[in-house]
Amino acid sequence: MNPTGVGFKKRHIGLIAYFVFLLLPIYWLLAMSVKPNQEILGGFSLFPQTITFANYVTILTDPSWYNGYLNSIQYVALNTVISLSVALPAAYAFSRYRFLGDKHMFFWLLTNRMAPPAVFLLPFFQLYSTFGLIDTHIAVALAHCLFNVPLAVWILEGFMSGVPREIDETAYIDGYGFPRFFLTIFLPLIRAGIGVTAFFCFMFSWVELLLARTLTSVDAKPIAATMTRTVSAAGMDWGLLAAAGVLTIVPGALVIWFVRNYIAKGFALGRV
Amino acid sequence: MDNRPHDNKAWFLVLPVFLIVAISAIIPLMTVVNYSVQDILGPFQRVFVGTEWFEQVLNDERLHGAFLRQLVFSGCVLLIQIPLGIAIALTLPAKGWRSSLCLVLVALPLLIPWNVVGTIWQLYARPDIGMAGVAVNALGIPYNYTSNAFDAWLTVLIMDVWHWTPLVILLCFAGLRSIPEAFYQAAKIDGASAWAVFRHIQLPKMRRVLTIAILLRFMDSFMIYTEPFVLTGGGPGNATTFLSQFLAQIAVGQFDLGPAAAFSLIYFLVILLLSWVFYTYITHTDREDAR
Numbered sequence: 001m002n003p004t005g006v007g008f009k010k011r012h013i014g015l016i017a018y019f020v021f022l023l024l025p026i027y028w029l030l031a032m033s034v035k036p037n038q039e040i041l042g043g044f045s046l047f048p049q050t051i052t053f054a055n056y057v058t059i060l061t062d063p064s065w066y067n068g069y070l071n072s073i074q075y076v077a078l079n080t081v082i083s084l085s086v087a088l089p090a091a092y093a094f095s096r097y098r099f100l101g102d103k104h105m106f107f108w109l110l111t112n113r114m115a116p117p118a119v120f121l122l123p124f125f126q127l128y129s130t131f132g133l134i135d136t137h138i139a140v141a142l143a144h145c146l147f148n149v150p151l152a153v154w155i156l157e158g159f160m161s162g163v164p165r166e167i168d169e170t171a172y173i174d175g176y177g178f179p180r181f182f183l184t185i186f187l188p189l190i191r192a193g194i195g196v197t198a199f200f201c202f203m204f205s206w207v208e209l210l211l212a213r214t215l216t217s218v219d220a221k222p223i224a225a226t227m228t229r230t231v232s233a234a235g236m237d238w239g240l241l242a243a244a245g246v247l248t249i250v251p252g253a254l255v256i257w258f259v260r261n262y263i264a265k266g267f268a269l270g271r272v
Numbered sequence: 273m274d275n276r277p278h279d280n281k282a283w284f285l286v287l288p289v290f291l292i293v294a295i296s297a298i299i300p301l302m303t304v305v306n307y308s309v310q311d312i313l314g315p316f317q318r319v320f321v322g323t324e325w326f327e328q329v330l331n332d333e334r335l336h337g338a339f340l341r342q343l344v345f346s347g348c349v350l351l352i353q354i355p356l357g358i359a360i361a362l363t364l365p366a367k368g369w370r371s372s373l374c375l376v377l378v379a380l381p382l383l384i385p386w387n388v389v390g391t392i393w394q395l396y397a398r399p400d401i402g403m404a405g406v407a408v409n410a411l412g413i414p415y416n417y418t419s420n421a422f423d424a425w426l427t428v429l430i431m432d433v434w435h436w437t438p439l440v441i442l443l444c445f446a447g448l449r450s451i452p453e454a455f456y457q458a459a460k461i462d463g464a465s466a467w468a469v470f471r472h473i474q475l476p477k478m479r480r481v482l483t484i485a486i487l488l489r490f491m492d493s494f495m496i497y498t499e500p501f502v503l504t505g506g507g508p509g510n511a512t513t514f515l516s517q518f519l520a521q522i523a524v525g526q527f528d529l530g531p532a533a534a535f536s537l538i539y540f541l542v543i544l545l546l547s548w549v550f551y552t553y554i555t556h557t558d559r560e561d562a563r
Contacts, residue, residue: 252383
């Protein structure tokens with residue numbers, strides 16, 4: 001933690017090298033998004049020769065494009081709210097009590113992330129069409145709960161286990177009921193955990209494509225699916241695709257900007 | 273160590289989670305189990321075939337190849353991403369605006385939809401117009417991911433390192449921040465070396481976040497689908513046909529639902545088994561250390 005001069009420099013060279021590796025593909029995406037198509041395919045150029053924002057204008061003015069973003073944001077937000085509200089009490093139970101089958105339940109939750117999607121897509125489609133939910137935002141939000149709720153429980157449980165149990169006991173002695181204690185005392189204590197969990201839920205729901213594409217057709221079609229279809233229909237419009245890609249990073253970057261301080265505060269995940 | 277009270281009423285708190293996950297998990301799983309033991313001839317015509325599909329899948333040479341490729345790939349992913357993630361998390365600035373900026377930049381690849389990740393690398397690595405492809409060829413190393421099998425495999429691996437190491441970094445970084453300053457001061461007084469601090473303070477404190485990081489990285493890399501599908505389409509030849517691609521070829525390409533379902537169940541069990549091994553191994557050594 002207290003590096004000497006030489007070690008200090010070496011560490012920073014490593015870090016800078018990593019950031020170059022990290023940012024170059026993103027720079028390439030940005031550069032591509034402002035190049036006209038002839039220039040992209042015409043040959044290699046490190047910097048864009050002609051800068052055009054036509055691709056961004058297309059995306060922001062064409063409803064079939066920007067609706068994709070609105071749809072994605074809607075189901076991702078729904079999913080984050082649902083995941084957090086069911087995971088919070090469950091994580092509290094896992095962190096504070098032992099009960100019948102708790103350890104198995106805890107691991108079983110995680111096994112739901114393990115289903116290979118290719119074959120499970122069809123039963124998923126059948127299940128949600130039975131309920132008449134196909135092409136709605138809530139269907140995608142519920143389907144994404146399959147992998148987000150378990151992760152939310154695991155992360156929140158870690159944060160909760162970091163809060164001393166004496167706080168609960170004191171509150172109960174002072175005459176707080178469970179709901180009031182949980183909402184007014186406990187939740188503020190694990191603010192950081194809620195922020196970090198919300199980020200992870202947002203992230204995994206935002207980037208998932210297969211389930212979201214299977215369960216939607218028009219009204220709730222996510223942006224990632226819009227991108228694949230438009231591309232295959234009109235040949236390869238790389239510039240437009242790159243611009244759409246840049247815009248998919250923006251909402252997530254905003255979310256991480258809001259939770260950065262919570263991550264910086266740190267968490268030790270509790271019982272494993 | 274574990275003095276939490278025993279109370280089965282806690283189940284009421286877990287019930288919503290159980291219901292919401294079970295609906296999406298158990299019903300599709302049962303459907304897949306049904307497919308795996310039946311031959312579906314028409315909408316209302318099904319024949320029970322027992323374990324025929326399982327035998328067919330288990331004896332499939334192509335599956336063995338895909339399975340081996342998958343194991344090697346996931347092994348490389350873990351061996352590169354976990355140490356790299358820890359190293360970067362240790363080096364990142366801990367406080368101030370630099371720290372915030374680094375966190376936001378590090379998280380960027382995680383926030384890109386998976387097909388877009390594939391698209392980025394498809395362009396970035398192209399030997400004629402992509403920055404990385406041109407740079408590598410300019411160094412005198414012949415590189416072309418669309419025609420050379422090893423190059424394609426390596427591109428997918430590097431893409432995955434680019435895409436997912438940030439997850440390990442974020443988790444480890446958060447784990448490191450939870451270590452009280454007093455621990456470091458005590459280590460300094462004892463004259464502990466940087467390695468000793470890492471081995472006896474930082475690593476044990478990160479063990480729990482690392483468990484999640486290792487499990488997530490293992491499961492997700494074992495099921496990698498969208499990114500190589502966009503980047504290489506599984507080729508050239510079979511070089512980047514991992515298990516999920518192979519499964520999709522059977523299920524969607526040939527529409528053989530029975531074998532595909534049997535395959536997914538085996539696939540699922542393999543992931544479950546390996547995750548369980550990781551999980552018990554890590555929690556076991558955790559208890560050893562606590563003693």
